[in-house]
Amino acid sequence: MNLKQIISFILILFFTLSGYSQSYNQLIHLAKKHADRNDFLTAGQLMESAYTQSPTPIIAFQCAEYYFNGRNFQKAERFYRKVILSDKQNFPMAYYKMATAEKYLGKYTTAAKNFWRFFFRFPNEDPELIKIAQYQKYSCEEIFTHTYEVQDLQITPFSTANSDYSEFQAEEITRDSLLFSSYRPRTDNDTAEFYAAIYGLKNGSVSLFDTTINFRNAHIPNFYYDDSLKLLLFTACKETEKGRHCYIYQSKFEGNRFSHPQKLNSSINYQGSNNTQPFLAKINNGYYLFFASNRTGGFGKYDIYYSSINDEGDFSIAVNLGKNVNSPLNEITPFYDVRNKELYYSSQWFVNFGGYDIFKSHGEIGNWEQPENLGLPVNSSYDDIFYSQNERETKAYFSSNRLVNPDDESQCCNNIYAIQLKAEEPPPVPKEVIISRMKKDLKLMVPLTLY
Known part of the structure; x- marks a missing residue:
């Protein structure tokens, strides 16, 4: 409990x-x-x-x-x-x-x-x-x-990030640090106010992410950080009398700090709709933003869209990924594996185990194959969302409200899980260490007569 x-x-x-x-x-x-x-x-x-x-x-x-x-x-x-x-x-x-x-x-x-x-x-x-x-x-x-049909995969709860509340997305930044989003009180003194926010995890220690990004009185449920561009994309949602409204923002990391967030244009934040779960991918020398939206004209409720980005950083009119990806129900949380040309996302449709299952569809912009269910034990009969992989393709993360304790009745809250895809190789040796070792080896090779 x-x-x-x-x-x-x-x-x-x-x-x-x-x-x-x-x-x-x-x-x-x-x-x-x-x-x-x-x-x-x-x-x-x-x-x-x-x-x-x-x-x-x-x-x-x-x-x-x-x-x-x-x-x-x-x-x-x-x-x-x-x-x-x-x-x-x-x-x-x-x-x-x-x-x-x-x-x-x-x-x-x-x-x-x-x-x-x-x-x-x-x-x-x-x-x-x-x-x-x-x-x-x-x-x-x-x-x-x-x-x-249960695959032999090592899946473990990501205990250093998980709490008594809900954890959603995780993105590995380095081998010993990642960002994740969680719905919890932002401070120990504010236990009555629950907000989704981005948190950082480094060397086992969790801290609230930059307050420039974690607005006051807003939910920040998901994000994507591109280290090469020093660009953070994230969603901010606010509650109003008419319901929840979600918009995608961007912020640049400049001068050791994040810039004031800018809301993306109306091609992304389409009027009268919620837009969320941004993911940026470099495909064939161009950048594309994938995201989920419940705008009119889609196949169902939330569909996955993409928008290309020009050299000036402007976003094109968003395009629906089509019926091979989207359905009469919800498709959310896109992640694109550029190396293997595979789009991962969660759907309530297709043949699934219950709730949201994680699927992958092979292809590129404008050409997507029929999705493939990732199967057990990645998926469960509950909601499995926010699949992502690290750059080394050694580990994947996802969020699920599957039962952890068989005695619990409620599946109210999500936890982050880690999948070990393959053995982790040792980190690369720093250049200065290599040079130091080479000097030592060369020194040992010098003939004794030179001393």
């Missing part, structure tokens, strides 16, 4: 002991209040208390929704099932959401049956949702056979 879950448990205990549980209406009100702050686990627990007083399908459905949004899929499945047992006709989404929760839990056979029940019993539901349910049924049936 992580710290946020402990806090939620204490809150529920407090409400119960102080008599709050006696007021059904107050429990409903408090649950909505926590849900409005995206604290869905506490909202689910409060609604569960309300359900004990009034076990109606409406309350069960709302409880399941809160748990689903809080990524406690075990409890979500349980309460969707209560809805269906009470009322099989008036809650079609209970079938769809229960099947989705079951896929997250790796219950592929049961999930396939409930996706089928959804589109068979409710054919007049949203046609797009019917299409997704039909494909998810197919995906569950196909992926089941792949659960027996």
